[in-house]
Amino acid sequence: MLDIKITKTTAPKKLPDKDDPLTFGTIFTDHMFMMDYKEGIGWYDARIIPYQPISLEPSAMVFHYGQEMFEGLKAYKAKDGRILLFRPDMNAKRTNRSCRRLCIPEIPEEDFIQAIKELVKIDSAWVPTREGTSLYIRPFIIATDPFLGVRPSKTYKFIIILSPVGAYYPEGINPVKIWIEDDYVRAVKGGIGEAKAGGNYVASLKAQIKAHDEGYSQVLWLDGVHRKYVEEVGSMNIFFKIDGVVVTPELSGSILPGVTRDSVITLCKSWGYKVEERLISIDEIYEAYQKGKLEEVFGTGTAAVISPVGQLRWKDHIMRIGDGNTGPLSRKLYDSLTGIQLGKLKDIFNWTVVVE
Amino acid sequence: MLDIKITKTTAPKKLPDKDDPLTFGTIFTDHMFMMDYKEGIGWYDARIIPYQPISLEPSAMVFHYGQEMFEGLKAYKAKDGRILLFRPDMNAKRTNRSCRRLCIPEIPEEDFIQAIKELVKIDSAWVPTREGTSLYIRPFIIATDPFLGVRPSKTYKFIIILSPVGAYYPEGINPVKIWIEDDYVRAVKGGIGEAKAGGNYVASLKAQIKAHDEGYSQVLWLDGVHRKYVEEVGSMNIFFKIDGVVVTPELSGSILPGVTRDSVITLCKSWGYKVEERLISIDEIYEAYQKGKLEEVFGTGTAAVISPVGQLRWKDHIMRIGDGNTGPLSRKLYDSLTGIQLGKLKDIFNWTVVVE
Structure with missing residues (x-):
């Protein structure tokens, strides 16, 4: 004490x-x-x-x-x-x-x-x-x-x-456009990527500017070794809903273990979703998109809570997710998380702590 | 102005x-x-x-x-x-x-x-x-x-x-013992390793402590992708003299482009040495050591100028370089560089600038 x-x-x-x-x-x-x-x-x-x-x-x-x-x-x-x-x-x-x-x-x-x-x-x-x-x-x-x-x-x-x-992104809960970076790297296994260290953020700026110049709000990072596995977005973790299953990159050592990430996994499981934490290659995402199975994409983070992704750009491929609006799962997660955070919904996981 | x-x-x-x-x-x-x-x-x-x-x-x-x-x-x-x-x-x-x-x-x-x-x-x-x-x-x-x-x-x-x-290392110009790190990573291509950024140094501390605990002064980093190519030492670049040839890692994007590194390459070339800037695997170093061809190893940096390496530890292998004393090339480089820096030797490359 x-x-x-x-x-x-x-x-x-x-x-x-x-x-x-x-x-x-x-x-x-x-x-x-x-x-x-x-x-x-x-x-x-x-x-x-x-x-x-x-x-x-x-x-x-x-x-x-x-x-x-x-x-x-x-x-x-x-x-x-x-x-x-x-x-x-x-x-x-x-x-x-x-x-x-x-x-x-x-x-x-x-x-x-x-x-x-x-x-x-x-x-x-x-x-x-x-x-x-x-x-x-x-x-x-x-x-x-x-x-x-x-x-x-x-x-x-x-x-x-x-x-x-207020809102971290000017878009608020509206979908953002994300640039998939295959030149600059944020972090690598064995480095400091899983720590909340200043060095990880300065490393991200150059690609962020590049993305902005191309008309994108944020960068989705690929792993530094194979340059193919999805890691995280700007200052958020990333989730994909593919053919009904919720998928997010596993905590491999170069990804920040987000509190909102953990909360989203818990909520999705409690709603009966199958949730997979595993390696996800960008090719798998593109293939799912082509087959019409990439149903939702969203970022999670304390600052933005849930940030739906409306568009992914990978090399010359542009993937438009859903109908351009916030997807139903993203919306439900945002409402549930902010509902619990604001004390409007029942806090069944005992997540909130009262300041007395 | x-x-x-x-x-x-x-x-x-x-x-x-x-x-x-x-x-x-x-x-x-x-x-x-x-x-x-x-x-x-x-x-x-x-x-x-x-x-x-x-x-x-x-x-x-x-x-x-x-x-x-x-x-x-x-x-x-x-x-x-x-x-x-x-x-x-x-x-x-x-x-x-x-x-x-x-x-x-x-x-x-x-x-x-x-x-x-x-x-x-x-x-x-x-x-x-x-x-x-x-x-x-x-x-x-x-x-x-x-x-x-x-x-x-x-x-x-x-x-x-x-x-x-005064001296950056307590050892001064005496040989230091170096730990070759194969778990932690300092930087990776696409990251900020070639910039003189704080984030690279904080990333190095954990392995430095590990090396100290094992009785070694400094860490030699391997590349973050293959974990086999030699990159740099703590706050220095690294050189090997193998069978008469001076070899140093090429500037691949994750290595600091050292001023002393550049000066050493120039001096060695002017003395007739063959100098190679290229990928060097740790296996190659160990093989050269086993064949008795690893003649000298030294670090270069502004703080330490030339820091001879007396011992390299890679996994369970201990490589003892030379006879435990500062090698002749390391000594000659140290004397030449400090000679030029102190205005004792002729500055044939126009490296010094007078403060008037």
């Missing part, structure tokens, strides 16, 4: 208007959580302080060697006024998996969740209520040793910031 | 003692260079200021998405008092190659070199003179947009800091 010292702001910012649809990740709340780490001491000095700049030495290792990790989850305001977190234990566990791969000291799961709860409670007025909005929670860890040389840092900062957000 | 505004420190730090052998990357000089970038404006406000912390929003993109790059080069004090830079044009060019891959705006080569020269001139008293020491120059760029979401930043900072340094 952390002993969190609280210093409240004396200059609260203006809350966004209730009817503001909000953008993503541009405004931040009044407070932030911060905790330091030092080799030999461990994590110490847990505190909630006014949202403020971070001051670091120019030699701080995070600026040079990319030793940094982040998480993302959301808080929702239910109709009855309760504030609900969605599966924060999954983020706590994934934080520590990322930390182990990136040689960052782990954080006890209960401390991670406690810090989030206390911060959200203090800034609870910032949880928006308009449909499609939520309070995005961004925990992250950065290496702070003032040292040039390649080794793990001996000091770190764990920080949590909060941002009231 | 940059118009660099200069603000000198009013509290200069104590210079290290002349006889201090110095460590690597732990002390920094009195000043730093800084320049900002904003979309629509370009790079602006070039300035030299007292060495000081950087203040950034906690949402600054560099903390979350790893959009950062760095360079490394050295300034040396010649016997006649001149301060010499070694091939700064190569670092300027590589900066822009890294920037292109990482979607960071480029910096005109001449501005990059001018900034380094002016900063080194102001802190010229910090260039150490003891043998084996130099002034390490660390230019780096970080993404500063206060924004959560995956896209290139629209604002950046380009910073240069200086550190008087």
Whole structure:
């Protein structure tokens, strides 16, 4: 149990208007959580302080060697006024998996969740209520040793910031167009692809720009070894409904183990769908498309929840999925997930955690 | 030509003692260079200021998405008092190659070199003179947009800091023991391995710790696709002398194009060696070792210059290179490179640039 010292702001910012649809990740709340780490001491000095700049030495290792990790989850305001977190234990566990791969000291799961709860409670007025909005929670860890040389840092900062957000993609729940990339690679087995590490995201930018230039919203990555197995989309996992079966790439070591991915698998199974986690080649997808069996494609992620895919472009082949509208399974998943997240539907899997 | 505004420190730090052998990357000089970038404006406000912390929003993109790059080069004090830079044009060019891959705006080569020269001139008293020491120059760029979401930043900072340094490895010019890694992967073709990006270094830490635990100083990486072709060592490129021929991995897309690597190739060729840049499998290395033809192995890099390898461990095979001492070619390269860098030897390739 952390002993969190609280210093409240004396200059609260203006809350966004209730009817503001909000953008993503541009405004931040009044407070932030911060905790330091030092080799030999461990994590110490847990505190909630006014949202403020971070001051670091120019030699701080995070600026040079990319030793940094982040998480993302959301808080929702239910109709009855309760504030609900969605599966924060999954983020706590994934934080520590990322930390182990990136040689960052782990954080006890209960401390991670406690810090989030206390911060959200203090800034609870910032949880928006308009449909499609939520309070995005961004925990992250950065290496702070003032040292040039390649080794793990001996000091770190764990920080949590909060941002009231609307839709991550301008398309919202409407279908997006996806570019299948066969030149650039995001990650490879044995690398850091399954960690939520900054390095994976910067690696994705070049192909993202290429896709945008071609009129596509997002990139679907193929594996770095054979350049044929589907991995993930931009900042989401990917699902295909082929001939009635729900198929998603298995967690092979270079794919992010998404919380929404896990939730979608659970929901689909509970509805009686056959769900397969396995290798999926892009040729298989194209063949299913040609045979008229590629019924739905959608991305899953905390930021976008469910993002239906309306079009896939692979080399010169354009695959138009369904009739151009959001498919029935995508819609049902979106409604069920957001229904549980908002406390409108029964939480049969005990996924939500109340901030009290 | 940059118009660099200069603000000198009013509290200069104590210079290290002349006889201090110095460590690597732990002390920094009195000043730093800084320049900002904003979309629509370009790079602006070039300035030299007292060495000081950087203040950034906690949402600054560099903390979350790893959009950062760095360079490394050295300034040396010649016997006649001149301060010499070694091939700064190569670092300027590589900066822009890294920037292109990482979607960071480029910096005109001449501005990059001018900034380094002016900063080194102001802190010229910090260039150490003891043998084996130099002034390490660390230019780096970080993404500063206060924004959560995956896209290139629209604002950046380009910073240069200086550190008087001694040997990068405690072994100095003595042979190091190298662990050949066949589980973790540093980078893969199509990824960011050829850019000097933070993400590549954090990816290397886990295997480095594993190697240390086994009693090895550094990791030799194999390619991420076949897991058999030699790529590079920790923070260096790698060379083998096999049966009289100098062999080094070709720049395949996942290997850093080292300035010292290029210089070593040029020197070896000028001495009449046959130099091959090509794919080299670890099996080939082991076979050459078994036949008694693996004459020398050494790493090359700005930080360590030449780092002879005394032992290679691949699975259960231990290869002991030479007689345990620094090989003649490694020694000759070290003496030649540092001779040119220090202005002791004739600079027939015009590699050095005087800071005036």
